[in-house]
Amino acid sequence: MQRKSFLHCSLLISAAAVLALSLPARAQLSTVQLEAWLNSPAASSHVGNITGNAKAAAPDYRRYCVGCHGELGDGNGENTPWLDPKPRDFQLAVFKCRSTPTGTLPTDQDLYDTIGRGLDRSNMPIWNTFTKDERADLVAWIKHFSPRWQNEKPGPPIQIPPEPEVTPERVKAGQEVFGRVQCWKCHGVEGKANGPSASTLTDDLGRPILPYNFTDGSRPKCGSTDSDLYKIFMTGLDGTPMPSFADNIKPDEAWDLVFYLRTLQPHNPYNAKEKQIAKQLGLKPVAPQ
Amino acid sequence: MKKQPYSKFAAILSVLVLVGIGTLSLNQKVSAAAEGSIAGTVKLSGTAPHMRGIDMSKDPYCVKQHENSPITMENVVVGTGDGLQNVVLYISEGLTGNEATAAPSNKPVFDQKGCQYIPHVMAVDVNQEFQVTTSDQTTHNIHPLPNAMTGNIPWNKSQPPGAPPIVASWKAPEMISVKCNIHPWMHGYHAVVKGPYATTDKSGAYTIHGVPPGSYTVTAWQEELGNQTQKVTVAAGKPATADFTFKAK
Numbered sequence: 001m002q003r004k005s006f007l008h009c010s011l012l013i014s015a016a017a018v019l020a021l022s023l024p025a026r027a028q029l030s031t032v033q034l035e036a037w038l039n040s041p042a043a044s045s046h047v048g049n050i051t052g053n054a055k056a057a058a059p060d061y062r063r064y065c066v067g068c069h070g071e072l073g074d075g076n077g078e079n080t081p082w083l084d085p086k087p088r089d090f091q092l093a094v095f096k097c098r099s100t101p102t103g104t105l106p107t108d109q110d111l112y113d114t115i116g117r118g119l120d121r122s123n124m125p126i127w128n129t130f131t132k133d134e135r136a137d138l139v140a141w142i143k144h145f146s147p148r149w150q151n152e153k154p155g156p157p158i159q160i161p162p163e164p165e166v167t168p169e170r171v172k173a174g175q176e177v178f179g180r181v182q183c184w185k186c187h188g189v190e191g192k193a194n195g196p197s198a199s200t201l202t203d204d205l206g207r208p209i210l211p212y213n214f215t216d217g218s219r220p221k222c223g224s225t226d227s228d229l230y231k232i233f234m235t236g237l238d239g240t241p242m243p244s245f246a247d248n249i250k251p252d253e254a255w256d257l258v259f260y261l262r263t264l265q266p267h268n269p270y271n272a273k274e275k276q277i278a279k280q281l282g283l284k285p286v287a288p289q
Numbered sequence: 290m291k292k293q294p295y296s297k298f299a300a301i302l303s304v305l306v307l308v309g310i311g312t313l314s315l316n317q318k319v320s321a322a323a324e325g326s327i328a329g330t331v332k333l334s335g336t337a338p339h340m341r342g343i344d345m346s347k348d349p350y351c352v353k354q355h356e357n358s359p360i361t362m363e364n365v366v367v368g369t370g371d372g373l374q375n376v377v378l379y380i381s382e383g384l385t386g387n388e389a390t391a392a393p394s395n396k397p398v399f400d401q402k403g404c405q406y407i408p409h410v411m412a413v414d415v416n417q418e419f420q421v422t423t424s425d426q427t428t429h430n431i432h433p434l435p436n437a438m439t440g441n442i443p444w445n446k447s448q449p450p451g452a453p454p455i456v457a458s459w460k461a462p463e464m465i466s467v468k469c470n471i472h473p474w475m476h477g478y479h480a481v482v483k484g485p486y487a488t489t490d491k492s493g494a495y496t497i498h499g500v501p502p503g504s505y506t507v508t509a510w511q512e513e514l515g516n517q518t519q520k521v522t523v524a525a526g527k528p529a530t531a532d533f534t535f536k537a538k
Contacts, residue, residue, distance in 0.1 A: 092437040103444030148437065181449045182428035185348075185471045196347045200473040204434055204443060236445050241470030243430035243447040247455070 029072055029091055034144060042149040045108040045139035052108070052136030054144045060134055061141050068123065073145030083123050086205060090145035094204065094239045097222035102236040102244035104155025105148060111139045113223070120219040158234045160227050161251050166259050166273045168281055174260025177253050179286040181245055186211040189285040191264030196288075201241045209240055214264035224270065229258045325523040328496040329530050331376045331489045331509055335537030337367040338513075343474045350427040351404035351472060362474075363409040364513045365537075372493025373535060375410040376511045379482035380497070381518065383505035389484050392417040396456070399467075399479070401429045401448065406467065406477030410512065412486045413479060415462060420454040428471060431455065433479060435465040441481070445470075464510065478512055496528075509533040 037043060038054055045052035061069075070077040073090035080087055088095065097114050098106035115135045118126035130138065143149040164170065178184065186201060188194040191214030203209040212220060222228055222237070234254060236244035249257065262274035263283060340361035345351035366374040392414045400407045402424040413419050421431050428449040435441030440461040448455065459465065459481040469475035480486075487495040497507070502525045509517045514535040523529045 094437055094443060102446060103442045146437075148442075151440070152442075181447060182471075185428060197471045197473070200347070201470055202473075238443065238445060241430065241432070241445070243432065243445040243470075245447045248447055248449050248452050 029074075029145070029147075031072075034072065037144045037147075037150060040144070040150060043140050043144040045112070045136050045143065047108050047112045047132075047136045047139065050132055050136040052133070052138070052140040054137065054140035057134070057137035057141035060130065060138060064127075065138070073142070079123075084207065085122050085203065085209065086207065087123070090142050091147075093146035093148040096237040096239055098155075098235050098238065099157040099231055100155030100235060101158065101246060102238055105152055107154045107157060108136075108139050108143075110154075111142055112136060115139070117223060119221050121221070158231065158246065159251070160230055161255075163226055164252075164255055166277065168277050170256045171259050171263060171274060171277045171281065171283070173253065174256035174258070175283065175286060177249060177257045178260055179289075181248055183257075184286060184288055186241065187214065189288055191215050191261070203241070204239045211241075214261060215266060217266045217268070224268075226255075226258050226262075226270065229261060230254050233257065324499045324501055325525060326496055326498050326528045327378075327380075327500055327505070327507055327521055327523060327531055328494070328528050329378075329532040331373045331378075331493045331495065331511075331533045331535070332371045333365070333367050333373045333514075333537055334371070334534050337371075338365050338537060340364065340366075345404055345472070345474065348404065348427055348472060350425070354403035354425075360403075360405065363405075365511070366409070368491035368493065370492055372489065372491060373511065374489055374491050374493065375408065376489040376493070376495070376509050376533070376535075377410060377412045377480040377482065377486060378489070378495050378497055378507060378509050378531075379412070379480075379486040380484050380500065380505045381508040383503055384484045385503075386501075392458075396420050398422055398454075399477070401425055401431070401469070401475070404429075404469075404472050404475060406475060408477075408488070410478045410480055410488060412488050413459065413481055414486065415460065415481060415483050416458050418456055418458045419479075420456055421448070422454045423448040423450070423452055426450045429469045429475070430471055431467065432470055433465050433467045435459070435463050439463050441465060464512070480510060500529075507531050509535075511535055514538065 043054035066077055067079045068077040068083060068087040069075055069090060075087040075089035077087060093105060095106045098110050100106055112135050115127045115138055118124050127135065184195050185197045186195045188198065193211045193213035198211050201209050201211060220229060222232055233245045233249060236242055259274050262271035263278035265271055267275060342359055342361050368374050397411050397413055397419045399411045399419060400422045404425060411419065423429055428447060430445060430447045432445040434443055437443060441459045441463050446455055459479065461481065462483050463481050465479040465481060467477045467479055485497045485499045487497040489495045500523050502523050504520065504522045507519050507521050517533050517535065519531045519533065521529045521531045
């Protein structure tokens with residue numbers, strides 16, 4: 001009897017899997033499908049010289065991640081109704097923090113970095129309590145949730161030229177870029193997240209979202225270094241209103257913009273020089289036009 | 290441990306069924322015949338819904354573009370003779386061969402002008418390239434929001450004044466909502482369909498060109514009012530007719 005019911009069960013599940021595959025939109029992935037992807041080459045990761053294996057991450061995921069990201073990785077864990085911003089839906093595989101162009105998958109390193117860095121102003125903590133190997137395994141585990149990792153490769157990482165010397169000319173040029181591409185529409189002329197469009201912004205799920213406030217001392221979501229900032233406007237933060245400016249800001253101008261944005265932040269370990277230059281120049285906010 | 294043979298069995302079974310479906314869908318004849326067309330009119334019956342005016346005061350540039358002719362939302366646009374504009378017509382069943390797979394080489398243009406999308410609804414074939422351009426002196430971000438599970442991947446790019454066109458295409462049929470986050474009233478669609486298509490003009494008229502003789506189901510899609518379908522037979526050299534009427538909600 002038991003054997004028979006097992007057989008029935010697997011028949012039903014495979015029928016469901018076939019249905020799920022033939023229905024295009026928002027079909028809930030089945031556990032059978034996920035198990036197949038767990039055994040695929042995409043369910044591994046390569047971070048530096050570490051190789052991550054998805055199966056090794058299962059206990060960690062079920063203990064530490066499932067409450068928010070959900071058993072099926074769809075961001076629908078039992079805590080989700082109380083969270084804002086919502087946990088990432090790994091099935092869609094749309095990620096904010098990438099080194100790759102907008103509309104492409106992140107690299108393994110990008111996901112690895114996000115796990116260790118956490119996401120400021122969200123419920124995603126800094127998971128540096130996991131060892132490097134455990135984090136690499138979790139990256140592989142995340143990748144087994146989405147059909148995208150079966151069919152797509154991560155985008156080519158954007159090239160970041162060596163950081164030039166900060167000069168008053170560069171800070172001024174950065175301010176011109178800030179005015180020209182109209183960063184202030186959302187971030188405000190002083191970077192206080194109070195531009196004319198700021199109050200109307202929504203994320204891809206239609207939920208209200210705030211632009212980054214440069215002046216309140218909070219940590220940028222995708223990292224605090226100069227090259228982390230550089231990456232943000234060349235890749236965009238997918239899933240949010242922040243677009244990619246890769247077609248409209250040249251690499252050199254992007255560095256200028258980084259230096260100018262530093263002048264908007266309160267004193268921090270990265271911006272002593274820029275703050276000093278801004279003071280010397282008597283820099284005034286751009287005029288909205 | 291005991292469960293493993295069964296899950297393997299299930300996996301093999303699913304693969305078999307999938308292969309079956311694949312062979313069935315590939316086993317269709319490729320037809321190459323003189324092309325015909327499907328033409329008609331799409332109308333709205335009943336009172337056209339009120340289209341709210343748009344408050345563009347967040348951006349003085351946008352306000353200035355419409356100083357003399359205030360504009361309204363475009364969810365349901367009714368023109369001359371109750372004609373319904375921006376309805377996408379496409380062949381949802383019956384296409385085989387080249388018409389179903391080859392993308393046209395012309396590149397439709399989706400322009401940002403006066404802080405509106407022109408056209409409001411742009412139809413394209415799967416894998417057909419299109420251009421997103423800007424005629425405005427204010428920065429837009431163009432942010433299509435497809436469902437990543439369909440194979441269409443969302444992206445988000447800025448277009449400051451004078452920015453070059455963005456050339457892109459979509460991989461799968463889907464009615465994709467497109468918006469500008471900077472100007473939240475800006476909302477349009479990329480209607481991605483498989484095979485020949487047409488969009489209605491101000492009088493609700495349309496013509497789908499390049500349809501080989503055969504029997505088809507034509508679908509009319511309107512963003513608020515949904516889908517309607519009709520069976521149509523196209524004979525060689527004779528244009529077929531399919532008129533649609535949507536009821537106002």
